[in-house]
Amino acid sequence: MDKTILTITLNPSVDKSSSVLSIIPEKKLRCNFPKYEAGGGGVNVSRALKRLGISSDTFFTSGGRTGRLLEELLQAEQLDLVPFHIAAETRENFTVLDTSNNKQYRFGFPGELLTQDEQNKILNSVKVTNPFPDFVVISGSLPAETDPDFMKQLVNTCKSKGSKVIIDTSGEALKTAVEEGVYLLKPNIGELAFLVGKDKLEEDDVDRAAQLIISQGKAEVVVVSLGSQGAVLFSAGEKIRIEAPPVEVKSTVGAGDSMVAGMISVLVKGGNYKEVLSMGIACGSATTMAEGTGLFTWENAKHLFDEIWK
Template identity: 40%
Template sequence: MAIATLTLNPALDVTTCTEKVRPGHKLRCSTPRFDPGGGGINVARVVTHLGGAATAVFPSGGPAGATIVQLLEAQKIPILPVPIAGATRESFTVDEGRPGDQYRFVLPGPELGKEELAALLDALFAVPDVTHVVVSGSLPPGCDPAILKQIGARCRDAGVKLVIDTSGPALAAAQGAGAWLVKPSLREVADLLGREIESADDEMAAARELRDRGFAEVVVVSLAERGALLVGEGQELRVPAIEVDAKGTVGAGDSMVAAITLAASQGKGIEDALRYGIAAGAATLMTPATELARKEDVERLYAGTRS
């Protein structure tokens, strides 16, 4: 049993801290922290931290791409980097004061050629013994969102369950892709449906509509500090958030997806998988900067949801 993740637009996450962000001034910053970033990469990191088997497939180019490869190898994350002509992007996060506001600067990333995209998909489906494929994160500039349907078709042919976690046009393209699970945020659902979602009944109805329209067999909607809701075959439920002392938000959604997918691959029921996912998201909130969930925190928080 294994999980393969695809990150089409990875980033080298650079995090630092300064006392105060002011325009027109030189801002003296702390020593930067470097982390491999991008939705699928984060999912693979968390799955591995939790004791599962996950391989991260991603394009890699330039110094940032090489650094991501080195960092993942140091963390003993199984990877299949695909060389590209362009340079992998960087994302830059500045924490103001301790504690204080957080400023996140996200660059667009390189365009990928047809041959590079084809090589990425071939690498993804070359991972052995895969039961679940997770496509997570933004698309690179110029990438046709219809690539999700290509991935969905190959998953069907391979008998593999597809998990999609993306936004905007890419999320819209998930309709009819044959996904097992999608995990949009409530804001992403509202944008997709073109209407405000104002009540608990509206939230559940919106998730139900996504499922009925063929976005996935299981729709999980993240409600941020209120937890998450789920609509599946004959099942609708809400699970509240776990209150923790939050130190950062980067990677919380990716951690939720990782834990849900891992739990499902291990045969847990979908409600237990969702509770495990919420525990992983909360555990990531407890870590600073771009650190991700620690297994001991996830297991402790998950145990608390079942007491």
């Protein structure tokens, strides 16, 4: 029987994307019709899992007019939604493509603070989930000014229920989550350096940093994203590096979330770590082939997986 999954997004968004012939300062820019899509780390993981034929419960905060639009967008994708309503307005992000040079500009907004009462209710809502999922994915940023310790409390709540926690965030929220200890961690090199107290890491240092985190019991699996160069997976007894397949990159929005979804899609079925990393890279790379804020298609992900796996 496949394992169950819950994704948690504390700072979701509605992502608006458009394109314009040329971005010029001080000039009124005539953009093409915008496209609206649901965004935010865990939300995107659930959306990507759906494309892989895997269901997950999608827990996310939702507030105001934008929150209602977010829920409508997710309902249209037929996800299993667990919205948690808050007082503040859900944020929007904006992405615009300059078609004269094919450069993409991404504008992200911080998201308003969760009140202490809302934070307590979120922890309780997660805690009383029944049956509790086998895997919990906590992905994306915290709203502005939210105490990073809240992330630690959330990880602790999920671990206390016997769930394997997968974390994909950044900054102090990432550090506090890792201090609590997680099952799988997906940093890039800069985030890994931050976790071990370094300004930067050379390639040889990446191995030592990842193994240090594992030896300290802060993660069982560390997957270091190398962007267009692929990724490397570390566990207590393995190191697996896989190059990313060459693709025409149209947008990097959602690529990291798609990578997480690809990895989980194998973990829930009991696959080995080589297959986990291969599917993660395939889904992440396939998403870069999509325009704007779109995610991968199953066909592209399967094709790239077969290329990597052969």
